[in-house]
Amino acid sequence: MRRAVAVLVFVVVVVIAATVANVLVRGVSAREGPTRAEIVVARTLRHFAVPMKLRAAKNPVPMSVAVLQEGREHFADHCAQCHGNDGRGQTEMGRSLYPRAPDMTLAETQRLSDGELFAIIRDGVRLTGMPAWGGEHSEQDDWKLVLFIRHLPQMTKEEAESMKALNPMSPMEMREEKEERQFLSGGDSHK
Amino acid sequence: MKKTIASLFVFLLATAAFAHAGHHHVYGTVKQLTGDALLVHTREGTDATISLTKATVYKRGDADAKRGDLVPGVRVVIDMTTDGKSAEIVKVGTK
Numbered sequence: 001m002r003r004a005v006a007v008l009v010f011v012v013v014v015v016i017a018a019t020v021a022n023v024l025v026r027g028v029s030a031r032e033g034p035t036r037a038e039i040v041v042a043r044t045l046r047h048f049a050v051p052m053k054l055r056a057a058k059n060p061v062p063m064s065v066a067v068l069q070e071g072r073e074h075f076a077d078h079c080a081q082c083h084g085n086d087g088r089g090q091t092e093m094g095r096s097l098y099p100r101a102p103d104m105t106l107a108e109t110q111r112l113s114d115g116e117l118f119a120i121i122r123d124g125v126r127l128t129g130m131p132a133w134g135g136e137h138s139e140q141d142d143w144k145l146v147l148f149i150r151h152l153p154q155m156t157k158e159e160a161e162s163m164k165a166l167n168p169m170s171p172m173e174m175r176e177e178k179e180e181r182q183f184l185s186g187g188d189s190h191k
Numbered sequence: 192m193k194k195t196i197a198s199l200f201v202f203l204l205a206t207a208a209f210a211h212a213g214h215h216h217v218y219g220t221v222k223q224l225t226g227d228a229l230l231v232h233t234r235e236g237t238d239a240t241i242s243l244t245k246a247t248v249y250k251r252g253d254a255d256a257k258r259g260d261l262v263p264g265v266r267v268v269i270d271m272t273t274d275g276k277s278a279e280i281v282k283v284g285t286k
Contacts, residue, residue: 031273095273161253180268183218183234184284 030098042099042128043108049126050119057115061143071148072159074141076166082129085163087152097129105153117146217241217269224261229278231267241269242277249281256283 034042047055061067076085082094087104094101102109112120121142124132133142169177182188217239219231229241249256261267266284271277 092270180216180218180282184266184268184282186266186284 030096034099039099046120046125047116049123050116054115054119055113057113057118059114059118059143059146061140061147063147067144067147068151070141071144071151072163073166074137074145075148076163077168078133079145080163080167085160085167086155086157087149093129099128101129104149105155109149110153114143114146117149118142121145215271215275217267217271219267219269221261221263221265221267223263224258229261229267229269229281231269241271243281244277247278247281249283251283251285256281 075083075087080091082091082097082101083089083104084091084094084101089095089101089103091101104110109117118139120130122132122134122139124130217231217233219233219239221229222232222238223230227243229243231239231241233239243258247258249258249260251260260283261281268282269278270280270282272279
């Protein structure tokens with residue numbers, strides 16, 4: 001028995017030493033996506049990070065055209081930079097985060113309860129790019145965002161297109177877009 | 192304490208992920224399209240072969256474009272995938 005424990009300890013020490021050596025020599029990059037194990041651990045931790053009472057909460061805001069529009073505008077202004085107007089996470093920021101911004105039209109997000117989605121918006125997710133928006137706007141606004149997230153799988157291309165006018169743009173992005181437009185229309189071909 | 196240990200675990204697992212080529216844009220003019228290989232003469236003066244995949248999206252302004260629009264002489268701006276291995280979006284010039 002003692003021998004087995006000693007072997008186990010030895011193996012653990014070797015694995016840790018190899019991992020530390022690997023980090024020191026090669027560094028750590030966020031360019032590749034998380035491993036399956038990381039995803040499982042992170043999602044489990046996220047699940048338990050939501051208070052039990054909130055986990056079972058239903059959205060108190062009833063769906064209506066006006067509420068959906070409010071959620072859409074809020075999403076385009078605050079969330080789309082990482083998540084994309086269609087919620088699929090295919091933005092420069094979303095693709096480069098670690099972990100990547102999720103495709104929220106898929107079951108992994110849609111099967112979360114209303115309360116879990118609300119908690120993620122209000123409290124953020126530690127060790128990810130998801131900020132805690134609580135305090136920045138009202139809880140009503142967060143629940144409206146939950147309704148909008150529920151709408152994402154049914155969203156049309158035209159709807160996502162119409163949100164572009166509401167997206168904030170940094171001066172650098174404006175410059176890049178202008179440069180691209182000029183280049184594609186036959187303007188200056190040199191950098 | 193549990194969270195700290197779990198965070199450390201996640202960090203250690205993360206060491207399995209290492210860098211590949213960067214996420215970047217290619218500005219250039221189409222020289223040739225052979226199968227899934229798009230040969231582009233970049234504005235920096237070099238030639239680059241870009242891999243097109245089934246997932247590659249083609250745009251001309253806000254409208255959709257198609258692979259057939261990639262004829263010699265047309266200008267393109269290509270957004271590469273995060274791993275730098277293929278084209279994610281090919282924006283096709285109007286001239």
